[in-house]
Amino acid sequence: MKRHIVIWKDCEEDSSCIECRLDDSKDCMLWLTFSENLLSLAFYSVDENAYYFSIWFTNSKEKTIVWMANRDQPVNGKGSRISLLGDGSFVLTDVDGSTTWETNTSTTDVQRAELLNSGNLVLKDSSGKILWQSFDFPTDTLLPHQPFTKTKKLISRLGRGNYAAGYFNFIFDNDNVLRLMYDGPDISSVYWPNIDLDVFQNGRTNYNSSRIAVLDDMGRFLSSDGLDFSAFDSGFGVKRRLTIDYDGNLRLYSLNNGSGLWTITWEAIMQLCSVHGLCGKNGICVYSPEPKCSCPPGYEMADPSNWNKGCTPRFSRTCSQSQQVKFLKIQHVDFYGFDSSYNERISLESCKMKCLEDCQCQAFSYRLSGEGRCYTKAELFNGYKSPNFPGAIYLKLPLSIETSEAVILNGTNQTCNATESTTIIRSSSMYETRGKRVRWVYLYSFASVIGAIEMLFIVSGWWLLFRKHGVPEVAEEGYRVISSQFRKFTYVELKKATNNFKEELGKGASGTVYKGVLADERVVAVKKLEDAYQIEEVFWAEVSTIGKINHMNLVRMWGFCSESRHRLLVYEYVENQSLDKHLFSGNVLGWKERFKVALGSSKGLAYLHHECLEWVTHCDVKPENILLDGEFEPKISDFGLAKLSQRGSNNSEFSRIRGTKGYMAPEWALNLPITAKVDVYSYGVVILELVKGIRLSSWVLEDGEEQETELTRFVRVVKRKIHCEEAAWIEDAVDIRLNGQFSRIQAEKMVEIGISCVDEDRSKRPTMDSIVQALMECEDEVKVPITSENRGRT
Template identity: 75%
Template sequence: MATMRMRTSTSPHFPSFFVVSFSVLFSSVLSETRNFLPIGFTLSVEDSDFLTSPDKTFTCGFYGMGENAYWFSVWFTNSMDRTVVWMANRDTPVNGQGSRISLRKDGAMVLTDVDGSTIWESNTTSTDVSKAELLDSGNLVLKDSRGKIFWQSFDFPTDTLLPHQVFTKSTKLISRLGRGTYSSGYFSFFFDNNNVLTLLYDGPDISSIYWPNPDFNVFANGRTNYNSSRIAVFDELGNFLSSDLLQFSASDMGFGIRRRLTMDYDGNLRLYSLNNETGLWVTTWEAMLEPCKVHGICGKNGICVYTPEPKCSCPPGYEVTEPGNWNKGCKPKFIQTCSRSQQVTFVQVPQVDFYGFDLNYSQSISRDSCLKLCLEDCRCAAFSYRLSGEGLCYTKSALFNGYRSPDFPGSIYLKLPASVGRFESANLNGTDPICGLNDSMIMMGSPSMYDSISKGVRWAYLYWFAFSIGVLEILFIVSAWWFFGRHDMPDSMEEGYRAITSQFRKFSYTELKKATKNFKEEIGRGGSGAVYKGVLVDERAVAVKRLEGSYQGEDVFWAEVSTIGKINHMNLVRMWGFCSEASHRLLVYEYMENQSLDKHLFSTSSLGWKERFQVALGTAKGLAYLHHECLEWVIHCDVKPENILLDTEFEPKISDFGLAKLSQRGSSNSEFSRIRGTKGYMAPEWALNLPITAKVDVYSYGVVILEVVKGIRLSNWIREDGEAQESELTRFVRVMKRKIKCGEESWIEEIVDPRLDGKYSRRQAKKIVEVGISCVEEDRNERPTMDSIVQALLECEDPSSVFATVL
């Protein structure tokens, strides 16, 4: 419970009893209204009052769990479990003693912990603010005496949307991590870059969109991306309406019912109605009718099964990584090697499939042929084979998003060492706990934790916890002061936190200056800055990018680091660290021995056909990951040969992803063309000022692969008829379309780089040109997606070019 206290200071010439009398009188008034907090007052954990909305539906105050974990929250007063609809500090609970929320005289609402450190603060300061008020809608607002709102909790939702709470492109619902905890989880509901409401799993290993159905395009899913408002809302009747045409209604539609729309910890979005008599919630609509189709629900290698409720199980040859925590999934009981001497077997698991991570897709193929594809590919962990009119084969490089369904017309065949597979059963009992964290994994302060230990141990734990938090806070403060030398403590602490919690190493400027010999050897230069070769003290060769100009902006830099931290793919350059020191902003990447594609494609040294096809396929896979498997809003915006690096095996790795997409579009200035990309590779929509989508990358990729086949720049301008000018690309596409339409057979030989001396695959060259031409269509809706491009190229991949071994 919490009480309201007025901050006052007694003057020597002002009778103290007058202040006391005023405080008592004003507290009496507050106890009658109880729905607002005046300026200069506080709510503390250990005392006895809350804010309550006038109609008593909502309560605001410190929400406790266990004995020493509290969150400043808003919850339903009359629900049996006091259902929380908003939290200020969901990832940072405060102590049960001495923590308080204050409405300061500068208009900011501030949450402080027992040691006085600021845990949360409203993003507003205005001397016009007179009070914080809890409305009947469940909205906590800061307003002035005339009713003008300066800040509201409705603009910063956690996992729940309430009636008349507007949902926009800048808001997101993020699930809880599991039952018994309120910290942020892995599932989110938001408007994606295509203006479509989306459900995303962003877990420890992968990011993947699972609703609406990722197998269909926007329009097949009954949505539209032809809207720029990106706004949604639902009313008291239970009707939901969005600008992308998503509509649904509660099954008990009508007035007088309390409702909420919640992104649940199991990855499902549900609309709930409150039964006033029992205080329990009833589900009246849900997005996922098949809960096992939620991505990531059982972690890596895990399989979701119906028993009949959804539960998690490990496939044959695998075991639970961390009992009770399905976020960690299952781990193999064996070590898979590519040794020719290792004997393997395939274990069939009927009616089970794993979504995504397809190495190969084949139609009208026998099961034995599909098995052979997986057997000969060291990367293959399993293959999916289904009979739905024709034999469909999918070889898998990794096992994610597994589920068993009686409607699935096929099986997964797990590739296991023979010594393991012969003892494994394909039975999936689903006896493990329901997907998500179980009650034994509750975070600190949960009842189950404290009820199971003695009082002495309990207090010892609390003291140890408080001490640990204190040490961490001191480390954050000292680190921020030492590294950044700032006196504005909130900013420096935030940057220190970012640096320390980042998974990358933080280099000093002196280290990188020494590693690059004072930035001596420049190996590349782009719109964001120059790249230098360096050697670290552990003798690792690195590429150090020195950001210049607008790219040194604080928000842009940290957003780039944060974005790359969630991205991991074999065809994307790996980042090893960063430097943020004074005005210096540097990124440290793995060094690519064969440098960039342009140095091989447009020089005297030429690439062979095998390497060229490998570049086309690998680059497509990297972009498909950014567009589809990762986060849909990751758009490269500057795909070109200079940004495609080659390792020792000439495997392509895309670099410079992230910085361009994070830059803001502004007025036409000197930076504008740099932000948009590189002339010759830029999609027409940049010039037409159309909304930028992933199709700009598809266009640029098309230009690149056409250059891969032809071996020259297609971005150069040529003169026609002595006057008019057009690009090489425009003429090339026009001529190719005419030749293909007329059925000419010799066009491939005419366009393929003569330096290859005829040593190339005619089938592959034809496919690349056809794909490239479709990619550079002026109408972006006519361009293919990157995942469909990958499938098209895989269909004509030369089996002899794939690493194979006898197992």
């Protein structure tokens, strides 16, 4: 006995066109049922004559697939069928009768196939018992309440529009830890969580061998290894999916029922170039500013249509001693792994000799951060370029290969935009494509209810997962570590931590900052937003921006509080307060610290502009928003005015002018499109103030009337002196309080950068990553001795 579902011509994708037949009888019995308007199960067309038996979200704009039976072997568009056989097997056959996929069900008692509202396709017996389910065989997506265990893995698609199994996996590793791994034709390589940290430093534990994880209805993911995260729109009533995309990133999505578009509400990796295997062998991932792939000099794409195959050399490698070679330096580039040797505290020339003496060495990496670390490379995989990488790769090339001294990796070939732009709205953006503010309905409308339910899930989740397994103390410590990361605090917690908001650290336009100590003894700064018309916008701008980024030169946010009328933000405590308190007061900040602030803050802005998932424009860069830690390392703060732009979007609308007078770029007043160049302008003012030591944003008074700003006069005077070739121009430009204790080379570079940054023509302003590179090139100049006269004093 066979029960057939036949695909009919011209209506392949419409479930209503699927006819259920019992043998050849016209009496149709509904053996296959569909969940009401939420999910569909049918043949899905992806090409002219390629069909997949699939489950997809009915209301999503692009019919987003969450499961496929035959992802590696599509069937013909006419005559293909899915059959429930008498032996209980569910079988997909092509037009020629060949079996493409089957369930291998071992019982004859299978009575019906049913698609549950959860998205689970099940085979049931006469009593309703489930005998087989698609939840046990996921493809690239995990749905709420779908158990994820040690026997399961999520495997990415091969590419955009290509549903075949790709190379990126989400799995429980052999040590019980959830990981993302590239498993390609040439290598296998784990790239998440942070491969430079151990299990517990990553907030995980490998002591629980149950290996089980689940995504719940509220958008919270809970795992036995301690991985615990939630969607930004946490709450009931939202359709969600956890998907490993073809670019290797794991993302949690929420569906907007009205538009049919998906919102990214959590993702594992913020800097996509850290995904291994993304650009194939010899390829380099670069930010320009979106992540793209590029071939290094002397190499070309192996397959112009497929970056998975990487780059091939345009020369033959030989071990002949007669072949003359050279080394080409590519700044801020590294290839992770495949080190044939490692040496510490050796010179650049010694490192070069090690590669020359090794026939198999294809390049060497040398760190510029003072350690003298040398890594020779037997293979070139996992290449990436980042302005924050303190070193360079030196490619070993035949002398006959023509190369330019200035190596530019343009990354003109796009590789890793996660999903089609027509189907995605980034959750972290405050603006839709028309500039309207996203409504954060599910995040705080039911805050009190969510808090109670969250606690219920936490208690019941840990009890169910670990009660029977006996968790060691070390594992419990791992859970405490992960629970101390970004989270929602209660108002009572923060009131107690701040001793009823007793110690005030500072006050700004949006609120007051207080010092506090959390229950785990972390010292924090708690920002209490005042009642204002833009309080919600400022609050959620900070939460959605800084809550999901992590960089040493950006203030770390630990969490937030949203209860009733209370809106509070919890940051790390930064010891030395803001830059303005050291630069414009009696505290004379030394030159070493000034250069450190210039370089560090440029790195932070470069990360925001070029390496984040979104382009983040801070919009209010000024000394008050640059905090200094105990080592005078800068940390950019106050993201309340931040603008986030979707990649590929030209949207630049603002509801009002933003920023601080004196640091605002001209395009604000001229009503021009707002881009990251407004931050570059503000940074230019700050870096010139670091050199001069005064407020350049102030106005100069002549005859009792405002004539021009200090900035305009400073730039005009410096340009004139340089044009007239005055030898002592830099001494006149530098803060006289330093008494000549500064690096002339560094000061000249800072002035040069600052002047170019404040150019009225924004197209002539440099990018932040080029500023980082320029400053790093003079970082190792002769350091100024730090004395009691020129070090920051209190």
